[in-house]
Ligand SMILES: [Ca+2]
């Protein structure tokens with residue numbers, strides 16, 4: 001790393017910290033009024049918890065501001081960008097707050113498997129390759145496709161529709177719609193906690209189908225999305241992008257290790273639309289954890305879902 005790059009990185013971290021401080025300052029200022037009343041009632045633990053919640057919510061707003069700022073700088077997203085940096089926990093009045101922003105576009109989106117209610121054959125082939133690389137049965141793809149596709153016709157081999165689920169000790173019906181969260185896999189034929197755990201670092205559930213960001217995809221996902229790319233090829237690409245991210249899809253194609261590797265343009269990208277924000281706020285004796293999925297389609301990112309507890 002030369003000196004110029006180092007100083008750019010440092011000012012980047014400083015800017016991200018300033019944005020966090022502004023988000024927190026606004027929250028805490030608004031809180032002072034409430035605080036007096038609560039003190040009168042001497043319910044400090046509730047006060048701590050409420051304050052931790054507010055700080056947790058402020059952390060999500062901070063992430064949205066950071067990501068809105070990032071897109072003004074350009075459409076490429078990679079691991080070396082400011083928002084992807086891990087920040088140390090920040091002290092706040094009688095506690096601390098920590099937060100991270102992680103890309104979700106580099107993971108295989110399970111909702112790519114069924115598009116407009118119908119099974120997508122090319123996406124199914126990709127998911128089967130991923131399952132095989134992870135040592136999981138390829139028929140899991142068929143069961144999941146039946147779970148999500150709009151019809152009730154069982155695909156063979158490996159599929160399952162209402163007939164199968166209604167015959168269980170605790171009967172239930174097929175969803176016949178896109179997944180809402182990864183935990184839903186536990187309901188699908190053939191998936192168990194072991195297979196869900198094996199998949200966790202490679203797959204995601206996004207509300208709409210979309211391409212893979214090749215600047216974030218793990219080697220296994222790259223090799224699954226491309227035809228004729230070995231895991232060794234993919235690992236080489238992951239290593240290379242560490243020092244020099246792919247600046248566009250053409251750059252990625254140009255840097256492929258050999259000919260014969262095939263990918264549709266619509267399957268790959270160097271931009272991210274979806275991000276996972278994880279925050280932890282500790283105030284006094286209270287701890288609040290926040291998690292949110294953000295969708296950035298241009299300017300200010302929207303919250304797809306958030307979980308505060
Ligand atoms: Ca970016």
Ligand SMILES: [Ca+2]
Pocket residue numbers: 145146147148149150151152153161174176
């Ligand atoms: Ca179905």
